[in-house]
Amino acid sequence: MGEIAAGGGGGHKKGGKVRSKKMSTRIDMTPMVDLAFLLLTFFVLTTTMNKPKTMEIRIPEKDDNSEPIDINERRVVTLLLGDNDKIYWYPGINPATLQEANYSKSGIRKILQENETKINALFGNKEQSMFVFIKPLDESNYKNVVDILDEMKVVDITKYALMEATGQDKNIIQQYAASMGAPNTP
């Protein structure tokens, strides 16, 4: 038996003990727990969803006055990024050997790896590894560029350059498309 503590600010009751009612001390917590877990689930899901990854790239400075470097043509592989997720590529500087590839593991990745081993076998030192020119054509999109840069990372190619496609490159593609289109037409 005890006195009921008066709620904040209330005066004391005059004399007479008040019997506290015997009530169950258990409260049904289920709805509260439901709510708590609902909120918990909500916050867990919203926080983990939000994790963008990033890739760092470097571009040359605008007023780059350094001497252009001479690269042995046999070390060079040129990639032209075309429309509909197509890659056109040729080794060296002879566009006549142009071939088509896609962005899959067995596509461009395999080609890059093969060329890398070939070039490494030819020159045999790390200083003179493969050099990749990436030229996105106007029809290519941002995804293609990111994909190919990602591929550079996966294949571990350290020497590559992103450059603008020239009119000459466009002609090469047109010629290629024309030559490919010919056998298909009856």
Added chain:
Amino acid sequence: MGKVKPHRSSPTIDMTPMVDLAFLLVTFFMLTAKFRPEEPVQVTTPKSNSQIIIPENDVLTLTMSKEGAVYIDVSGKSARKQLITNMGEKYGISFTEEEKEKFAGGSSIAIPMGNMKQFLALDLKAQKAVKQPGIPKDTAQNELVDWIKQARLSNTRLRVAIKGDENTKFPEVNKVLKTLQETNVTVFNLLTSPENDK
């Protein structure tokens, strides 16, 4: 033979520790969660195997929509306020304190400076309805250069991140890259979403 009476145990379990834990976690997630202002444009970033996580602060995000419109966003309220003040000075537009606050509290923005005052005069709901044309980035009229320059002046530790849509055409991307080169931002980040099938 008498039946064996099942032992009657109370069906109530003391849930208090569980509830304590649940609320602790709720509180934790609530406090760590950051609500960002809604982005004016939805962008699907391309996937990559890259694992680097972008820092939360001191980031200048250039969002590129499918159509190639560029939206600019700087993290940090004070940095944003500084930025709009600087941009106003540069373009000879004086923004009121209220307009600056509005800019600072907003998200990505893609309004040419000429229309900025008009845009900031609108309330949030009306702003959302506006189709933002993108920050001019052509060689003839390149406001993006000034945005980047001013943003870097007000915060020297600023990193530039590009958040492009998968389907943005390369010539549009190239314009942004050229602009970055012009402002001597030669190191920057491309935001991607993690690859999940490899």
